[in-house]
Each structure stands twice: as C-alpha cells, then as structure tokens.
Amino acid sequence: xKLIARLTLQVCLLTAACFAAAAAPEAAKPGEExxxxxxxxxxxxxxxxxxxxxxxxxxxxxxxxxxxxxxVIGRLMGDLIEINRSTQQTEPALAKSWxxxxxxxxxxxxxxxxxxxxxxxxxxxDDVLFSFNVxxxxxxxxxxxxxxxxxxxxxxxxxxxQYTVRFVLPRPxxxxxxxxxxLAMLPKHLLEKQYREGHFAQAWSLNVPPAEISGxxxxxxxxxxxxxxxxxxxxxxxxxxxxxxxxxPYLDELVFLFVGTEDAQVMRFEAGETDIISRLSSxxxxxxxxxxxxxxxxxxxxxxxxxxxxxLFNLNDLxxxxxxxxxxxxxWFRDLKFxxxxxxxxxxxxxxxxxxxxxxAALWGNVGPGNKLxxxxxxxxxxxxxxxxxxxxxxxxxxxxxxxxxxxxxxxPVEFSVITSSSNSQRMKMATLLQDDLSHLGMQVxxxxxxxRATIDRVFQSFDYDAAIMGLGGGDADPNPEMxxxxxxxxxxxxxxxxxxxxxxxxxxxxxxxxQQMVTLDYAKRKQLxxxxxxxxxxxxxxxxxxxxxxxxxxxxxxxxxxxxxxxPYTLWNADELYVRGPxxxxxxxx
Amino acid sequence: xxxxxxxxxxTRLRTKTxxxxxxxxxxxxxLLFAGFFAPYDPTTxxxxxxxxxxxxxxxxxxxxxxxxxxxxxxxxxxxxxxxxSYKEDRGREYPVHFFVNGxxxxxLGVYEATLxxxxxxxxxxxxxxxxxxxxxxxxxxxxxxxxxxxxxxxxATFITLLAGSILGIIAGYxxxxxxxxxxxxxxxxxxxxxxxxxxxxxxxxxxxLSTMRTFFLLTGVIGLIGWxxxxxxxxxxxxxxxxxxxxxAARGFGGSDFYLLWRHVLPDVFGLLLTQAALLIPRYIAxxxxxxxxxxxxxxxxxxxxxMLSTLQQxxxxxxxxxxxxxxxxxxxxxxxxxxxxDVIHSRLESH
Numbered sequence: 001x002k003l004i005a006r007l008t009l010q011v012c013l014l015t016a017a018c019f020a021a022a023a024a025p026e027a028a029k030p031g032e033e034x035x036x037x038x039x040x041x042x043x044x045x046x047x048x049x050x051x052x053x054x055x056x057x058x059x060x061x062x063x064x065x066x067x068x069x070x071x072v073i074g075r076l077m078g079d080l081i082e083i084n085r086s087t088q089q090t091e092p093a094l095a096k097s098w099x100x101x102x103x104x105x106x107x108x109x110x111x112x113x114x115x116x117x118x119x120x121x122x123x124x125x126d127d128v129l130f131s132f133n134v135x136x137x138x139x140x141x142x143x144x145x146x147x148x149x150x151x152x153x154x155x156x157x158x159x160x161x162q163y164t165v166r167f168v169l170p171r172p173x174x175x176x177x178x179x180x181x182x183l184a185m186l187p188k189h190l191l192e193k194q195y196r197e198g199h200f201a202q203a204w205s206l207n208v209p210p211a212e213i214s215g216x217x218x219x220x221x222x223x224x225x226x227x228x229x230x231x232x233x234x235x236x237x238x239x240x241x242x243x244x245x246x247x248x249p250y251l252d253e254l255v256f257l258f259v260g261t262e263d264a265q266v267m268r269f270e271a272g273e274t275d276i277i278s279r280l281s282s283x284x285x286x287x288x289x290x291x292x293x294x295x296x297x298x299x300x301x302x303x304x305x306x307x308x309x310x311x312l313f314n315l316n317d318l319x320x321x322x323x324x325x326x327x328x329x330x331x332w333f334r335d336l337k338f339x340x341x342x343x344x345x346x347x348x349x350x351x352x353x354x355x356x357x358x359x360x361a362a363l364w365g366n367v368g369p370g371n372k373l374x375x376x377x378x379x380x381x382x383x384x385x386x387x388x389x390x391x392x393x394x395x396x397x398x399x400x401x402x403x404x405x406x407x408x409x410x411x412x413p414v415e416f417s418v419i420t421s422s423s424n425s426q427r428m429k430m431a432t433l434l435q436d437d438l439s440h441l442g443m444q445v446x447x448x449x450x451x452x453r454a455t456i457d458r459v460f461q462s463f464d465y466d467a468a469i470m471g472l473g474g475g476d477a478d479p480n481p482e483m484x485x486x487x488x489x490x491x492x493x494x495x496x497x498x499x500x501x502x503x504x505x506x507x508x509x510x511x512x513x514x515x516q517q518m519v520t521l522d523y524a525k526r527k528q529l530x531x532x533x534x535x536x537x538x539x540x541x542x543x544x545x546x547x548x549x550x551x552x553x554x555x556x557x558x559x560x561x562x563x564x565x566x567x568x569p570y571t572l573w574n575a576d577e578l579y580v581r582g583p584x585x586x587x588x589x590x591x
Numbered sequence: 592x593x594x595x596x597x598x599x600x601x602t603r604l605r606t607k608t609x610x611x612x613x614x615x616x617x618x619x620x621x622l623l624f625a626g627f628f629a630p631y632d633p634t635t636x637x638x639x640x641x642x643x644x645x646x647x648x649x650x651x652x653x654x655x656x657x658x659x660x661x662x663x664x665x666x667x668x669x670x671x672x673x674x675x676s677y678k679e680d681r682g683r684e685y686p687v688h689f690f691v692n693g694x695x696x697x698x699l700g701v702y703e704a705t706l707x708x709x710x711x712x713x714x715x716x717x718x719x720x721x722x723x724x725x726x727x728x729x730x731x732x733x734x735x736x737x738x739x740x741x742x743x744x745x746x747a748t749f750i751t752l753l754a755g756s757i758l759g760i761i762a763g764y765x766x767x768x769x770x771x772x773x774x775x776x777x778x779x780x781x782x783x784x785x786x787x788x789x790x791x792x793x794x795x796x797x798x799x800l801s802t803m804r805t806f807f808l809l810t811g812v813i814g815l816i817g818w819x820x821x822x823x824x825x826x827x828x829x830x831x832x833x834x835x836x837x838x839x840a841a842r843g844f845g846g847s848d849f850y851l852l853w854r855h856v857l858p859d860v861f862g863l864l865l866t867q868a869a870l871l872i873p874r875y876i877a878x879x880x881x882x883x884x885x886x887x888x889x890x891x892x893x894x895x896x897x898x899m900l901s902t903l904q905q906x907x908x909x910x911x912x913x914x915x916x917x918x919x920x921x922x923x924x925x926x927x928x929x930x931x932x933x934d935v936i937h938s939r940l941e942s943h
Binding site for chain 1: 634636638641724725726799886890891892905906907908910911
C-alpha cells in the first residue's frame with residue numbers, strides 16, 4: 001500500500017516536472033557584473049531538440065571523456081575564459097578581464113562580481129580554487145590534468161581577494177589563456193563533501209537529482225529519462241545579457257534525444273523531430289538539401305574542418321612483442337622513399353570527390369586550410385604521380401616481377417593490410433581508394449575493417465597492425481593541443497608510441513620545435529617555429545595525410561542566431577543566443 | 592478417367608520442372624561465365640562516375656529509328672548543391688556492339704580471355720545497373736558477385752548434406768547410444784545463436800585472410816553448422832526404411848551393412864536430399880549475404896552480393912541510389928527459382 005502511494009506520488013511529481021514551465025529569467029541585481037552581448041537579439045520562449053548519436057555517459061565535467069557527454073555538459077557549465085568559436089579568439093567569460101605578466105608566467109584574473117550558480121548560490125574565488133584543485137588532483141584522474149601540469153609541475157593558483165585569482169605557471173606557456181576554455185568552474189558548496197570523501201569520480205552521474213547539480217552555463221538539468229532524453233532548462237541566473245539587457249538564454253529548454261546513429265539523426269531531422277544537426281556527412285547534407293519537406297532549413301557548409309585523416313604505418317618498437325610478421329614489414333615502412341612513394345601515388349582529389357562528395361579538402365600536412373592562423377602555405381602540394389612513385393621505389397631498390405607485383409630488395413612481394421574502423425564509412429571508403437591507388441604500384445593492400453575499439457586497441461596498445469587509417473585534431477586551432485602528437489613521448493605520438501628517445505634527427509628537431517613554440521609568447525616567432533615543424537612533418541611523412549571533411553551542419557528554419565563554427569562544439573557553442581522564430585513567440589507566454 | 596487426370600498432372604509437373612531447371616541452368620551458366628557476359632572488370636574504378644545512374648538504351652535520335660541500340664555518355668556536374676548530378680551528353684552516340692574485345696578476365700579461373708558479349712567504345716560507358724560509389728559497373732559486379740554468393744550456397748549445401756546424411760544414416764541405422772548422442776548434439780547445434788557466434792569467431796581469426804581462404808572458411812562454417820536438421824530427417828527416413836520387409840529380407844539373406852545401406856536405404860533418402868538441397872541453397876546464399884553484409888565475408892574490392900549490399904547500410908545511399916539494390920533483386924530471383932524447384936521436386940516425389 002505504501003509502495004503504491006509512493007509510486008503514485010512519483011508519477012505525479014514526474015508529470016508535474018514535465019509540464020512545469022521553465023523558470024523565468026531573474027531581473028538583474030544591482031552590482032551584478034553581467035556580460036553584455038552587444039550584437040545579439042532574440043525572443044524568449046520555446047525549446048529546441050537535438051538528436052545525439054548515443055546516450056551521454058556522465059554529467060561530471062572533470063572526468064568526462066566522450067564527445068556526446070561533453071555536448072550536454074558544455075551547456076550546463078561555464079569557463080573563466082572562452083574561445084569564441086566564430087572568431088577563434090579568446091573572450092572574457094566568468095573572468096571579466098585578465099592580465100599577463102611580461103614573462104608570460106603569471107596570469108591575474110578578475111572575476112565577475114555578484115553572479116550566481118544555476119541554484120542561486122554566489123560564485124567567487126573559492127570556487128575557482130576548488131575547481132583547479134580537483135582538476136589537478138591525481139586521484140581524480142581528469143583528462144585535462146595533463147594540460148595543467150607543465151614540466152611535471154602543477155600550475156599554482158592563489159586567491160588574492162574574493163574576486164581576484166592569480167595563476168603562476170612553472171614556465172612561460174604560449175596562449176595559456178586558451179587553456180581556460182573547457183575547464184568548467186565547479187560549485188564548491190555542492191561538491192566539496194564528495195571530493196573530501198574521495199569519491200569525486202562518482203559525482204554527477206546521469207542519475208543525479210537536478211537539485212544536486214548546478215553550474216554557470218546557460219542551462220541547468222531538468223530531467224533525465226534513461227534511454228530516451230535529457231532535458232535542460234534555462235538557468236535563470238545566467239551572467240550574459242543581450243543588446244536590450246535581457247538576460248540570456250532565450251530558450252526555455254533544450255532537449256537532447258538519444259537516437260543512436262548518424263542515420264537516425266538525419267531521419268529525425270528530416271522528419272522535423274529535431275531542430276539542429278551537426279557533423280553531417282556530405283551524402284546526408286546533399287540528401288537534406290534535396291529534401292522537400294525540409295525546405296527552408298538552414299544548411300551550412302563551414303569549409304574544411306581542423307581534423308586530419310591519414311594513413312599511418314606501424315613504426316613502433318616491436319622488440320619483445322611476438323609480432324615477427326609485422327616487424328619484417330617495418331623495413332619498408334621505415335624507408336622514407338617508400339612512404340614518399342605511397343604519398344605520391346595517393347589520389348587525394350578522388351578522396352575529396354568520392355569520400356567527401358567534394359565537400360572537403362586534400363591534405364599534405366597536419367594543418368589544413370581550415371586553420372588560417374597557423375597553416376604553412378609553403379608546404380608543396382605535388383599532384384598525384386604514379387611515375388614519380390615508381391621512380392622513388394626503383395631508387396630505393398624495389399623492383400617488379402613479370403605480373404607487375406612490387407618486390408623489395410630481398411625479393412619479397414610488398415603486401416600489407418590497412419586496418420580502419422568499420423563504423424566510419426568515410427575512412428572505409430578512403431581505404432578502398434587507397435587500395436586501388438597502391439595496386440598501380442604493384443603493392444598488394446588488404447583492407448581490414450575492425451570494430452572501433454579493436455582498431456584503437458591495436459594502434460595504441462598491442463601494435464598488432466601494418467598500417468591504419470585514422471583521424472586526429474579538430475579541437476582547437478592552436479598548436480598546443482597538437483603537442484601530444486608531435487612532441488616525442490606524447491600520448492598520440494602514433495607512429496612510434498612510447499619512444500624513449502627520438503629515433504631520428506628530424507624527430508629530435510620536431511620535438512625541440514614543438515617544445516620551443518610552447519614557451520614562445522610572440523605569435524610571429526611561434527608561427528615560424530610551427531611552420532618549420534609542419535615542414536618537417538610534410539617532408540618526413542610519419543603520417544601520409546589524406547584529407548579533411550568540411551564542417552556541415554543544419555538547423556530548422558525557426559532557429560534564430562544559428563551560427564555554426566569549425567571548432568567543436570560546432571552548433572551549440574552559442575546555445576545561449578539561439579532562439580525560436582515565429583509562432584513559438586506567441587506560445588512563450590508573458591515574460 | 593482418373594488415370595488420365597493423373598497423367599496430365601504429371602506431364603504438367605514434368606514441364607514445370609523442365610522449365611525451372613532450364614532457367615536455373617541458364618542463370619548458373621551466366622554466372623559461371625560472368626567474365627563474358629559482364630562488359631567490365633568488377634574491380635575497376637571510374638572515379639569520374641561515382642553513383643552514376645543506369646545508362647539508358649536509346650533506339651531513336653534526330654535522324655530516326657535505329658535497329659542497333661546506342662547510349663550517350665554521362666557527364667557529371669560535381670559539387671552542385673545537391674551532390675553529383677549526371678546528364679546525358681547528347682553530342683556523341685555510342686552504339687552497342689556484340690562480341691567485342693574488352694578488359695581481360697579468366698574463364699573458369701584458368702583461361703585468359705578478352706571477349707565480351709556486348710560493350711560500347713570508350714569513352715562511352717554501358718552501365719546497365721548504374722555504378723557504385725567508386726564508379727564500378729554494378730551489372731558486372733552483380734554477375735561476379737553472384738559467382739561467389741551462389742558458389743558459397745551450393746558448396747555449403749553440399750557440405751551440409753554430406754555431413755548430415757552420413758551422421759543421419761549412422762544414427763538411424765545403428766541406433767542405441769550412437770543415435771542418442773548424435774541427436775543430442777543436433778539439439779545443441781539447433782539451439783545456438785549462430786550469427787552472434789560467428790561475429791565472435793571472426794574476432795579471433797587473423798587480420799587478413801585471402802579471398803579464397805575467406806570463401807572456404809565461410810562455406811565451411813555455414814555448411815557445418817547446418818548439418819543438424821538434414822541429419823534428423825535422414826535419420827527418420829533410415830529408421831523407417833530399416834525395418835521395411837525387403838530390407839529385413841535382404842538382411843536375412845546375409846547382406847552386409849554397406850550393401851543394405853547402398854542398395855535399399857540410400858535410394859529412399861535420395862529424394863529427400865534433393866528437396867533439401869533445393870531448399871538449402873537459397874537459404875545458404877542468404878546466409879552468405881548476411882555474413883558479408885556484416886563484414887564477415889569476402890572483402891573489398893572482390894564483390895559478393897552481401898558485401899555489395901552493405902553500402903546500403905547508409906541511409907543516404909539507400910534512399911538516393913535505388914539501382915544499388917540490384918544484388919538484392921538477384922538474391923530474390925535466385926531464391927524464388929530454387930524454392931519453386933524444391934516444390935516441384937517434392938510434388939513429384941509425392942506423386943510417385
């Protein structure tokens with residue numbers, strides 16, 4: 001009987017929660033230092049729905065690792081300094097201003113006064129200190145920790161007064177203010193107890209009651225229905241206002257629907273069940289632009305992304321691993337002329353056309369045309385030439401037998417397999433094109449599609465593969481996030497993981513350049529260093545760069561202020577500014 | 592009166608069987624000599640023509656009607672707002688010629704040949720079923736893909752029936768504990784979820800297997816896991832014929848086990864095996880298609896009906912390029928033909 005009563009009560013509460021109107025934005029308090037978005041205007045009310053490829057795993061901003069969870073968490077949390085996805089420059093956020101010392105080691109941040117968390121609790125320097133303690137705590141094991149530990153020493157954070165915080169870095173660090181984007185400020189009053197008790201990692205799972213989670217983002221958690229959706233509602237205390245001094249966000253609610261796959265995302269969008277879609281493939285983009293029922297929707301081609309897709313040869317040290325077959329092939333892979341020949345034989349134009357439906361760009365280096373600030377324009381773009389490739393192979397001692405098969409100096413036929421994730425149809429297609437391209441050189445290439453995790457495991461752990469097609473990058477335009485790829489010993493130094501010392505001179509130079517650019521504060525000097533790094537990479541081909549897709553996104557015609565960007569999160573970075581045009585205004589009620 | 596009706600029915604059945612067998616034989620003949628019937632090599636990519644629609648055959652132009660059909664080349668306008676769009680280039684006609692020389696292929700995997708049934712002059716393209724995402728001729732791929740899929744079906748059926756009948760005969764003829772243990776095993780085999788089992792098994796195999804090895808592995812596996820059902824049927828037949836009077840009589844005259852089986856029991860089982868074969872072949876073709884669809888079969892660029900269909904897992908491809916469903920049509924036609932054959936064989940056995 002008691003159980004029934006409790007269940008009935010729960011059902012009533014749930015129903016009430018579903019139909020309750022979102023909290024109205026609070027009027028600005030005197031002394032509250034709000035950020036004014038001078039060129040933003042819109043209307044209150046309405047909600048937007050977004051289809052997600054999978055269900056988020058957590059709402060904990062410190063331990064999150066997957067993109068889907070980050071998409072939700074990013075709407076709930078605020079950072080001290082933000083990267084404006086549209087201009088790619090940093091902007092004041094929770095810190096209204098900051099000063100850098102001439103030696104580039106000390107940052108003094110002024111926090112906004114009088115602003116509040118989404119539960120109404122005030123925010124100040126203690127929350128900043130607490131947050132950085134958590135991020136840098138080894139026991140919490142946050143993926144962002146690596147960024148804050150420089151040369152093995154943590155960043156020092158001191159509170160100067162209630163609204164001033166000083167950060168001292170162990171050594172100069174270029175573009176250090178960009179580090180603050182993506183470090184969510186945590187509410188000390190809600191999380192301190194769990195942190196002290198040592199189970200911070202378990203905090204804020206998906207089942208957290210909305211009253212126990214708060215942040216400084218434009219929205220706050222309203223409801224989580226396992227397997228179906230997460231609903232977030234307006235944070236009535238959000239610290240940004242628009243041109244007319246109306247407190248943002250405009251939307252009452254954002255609904256994240258878990259739909260499963262990219263295709264399901266497209267179908268839901270096509271049917272009008274979701275309003276915003278990002279990371280579209282060109283086929284789906286074309287499909288949506290043909291679709292009559294979606295006439296008037298805003299489809300955007302933002303140009304080449306910052307991601308780079310490449311063919312990777314296994315140059316890892318395999319001694320002590322029982323991988324003799326792979327080790328035997330490494331003699332080819334280690335030969336620069338062999339890699340150059342492969343690169344010369346790759347038909348990058350076809351990759352752009354067939355894989356990206358002409359909505360993409362060919363790549364000859366790790367920085368693509370999407371990164372205007374850092375690309376080295378002098379990197380050569382040699383056209384495809386099977387002839388050049390053959391010459392290169394010939395000069396390296398390779399020959400061909402009567403049936404056209406390529407033989408190495410010892411007379412062994414050149415045959416290897418390329419693994420790639422079967423769930424990524426674009427990379428699968430690249431592999432098939434590559435297989436055909438290399439067959440013109442007499443190489444026998446086998447394409448082996450593997451489940452995503454199996455691919456990652458072979459590339460990162462077991463090293464049991466000949467070659468792989470992978471993709472990296474896309475996070476930020478700055479070179480610093482690339483440190484873990486190009487500096488030796490980095491976690492994504494894929495061609496030779498766990499190197500104890502650089503195997504070649506160019507690797508040594510590349511490592512030095514990357515370390516140097518990280519401590520150089522002047523953009524022009526830094527650019528010079530990074531240009532040289534790009535040159536080394538393009539000349540020595542640890543990766544054979546293939547191409548990068550354009551960022552393609554779409555939104556319903558009703559979505560106002562829709563402004564997708566080439567940096568992740570592509571469409572929701574300005575969720576606080578999005579609004580619903582048209583009839584929804586009437587439904588919005590009196591505000 | 593009754594006799595004549597029966598004769599008429601039998602004649603009709605006989606004609607039907609003859610027609611079905613002829614059509615099926617024709618189909619297999621075309622697949623067997625796919626190189627001759629296909630105008631192109633199934634793995635050659637034409638990167639100018641991704642997802643080109645089927646070429647239209649024309650009989651009339653401005654100058655009037657022609658007995659010899661001709662085609663126009665596709666010209667593509669890439670990167671329009673809606674993807675690749677193709678238009679016929681009316682500037683030049685490419686008449687279809689028969690018995691032309693083209694890309695070389697191997698007859699029955701041995702003899703090199705270049706003769707093709709039909710084709711058009713370069714740079715014209717005769718894409719009867721359109722092209723796939725790499726600009727490969729879908730028609731040629733359906734024919735070559737059929738070689739793998741149908742051969743897999745037939746080989747696997749042969750393996751199944753061989754294993755099934757041997758074990759069924761042993762169980763049925765010798766009975767007792769052999770029977771009981773074998774039938775126990777069949778129950779185990781019938782209850783395993785095979786698709787998931789195979790997906791798991793693939794993970795333990797080496798990264799790369801050659802096409803031939805994959806093919807034999809695939810047929811071997813499909814064939815061996817299917818033996819349980821025919822084994823039970825054969826066992827039933829053997830059990831009943833074992834105790835027939837003429838068998839008992841033969842045994843009384845001192846006939847050996849082998850003699851009895853060969854002379855009296857097997858002929859009874861033979862009809863059953865034929866019907867089963869006609870039923871199992873399309874089922875095993877479908878099994879190959881399913882496994883290849885999930886990436887467990889022969890791999891790119893070699894076509895099979897299953898791996899060709901796997902591109903349709905992408906929603907955009909499925910709704911935009913209908914001609915890529917051609918392999919599905921081929922599977923349906925083959926399956927219908929085989930199951931009709933199984934029907935008529937069954938009816939004929941009944942009427943005897």
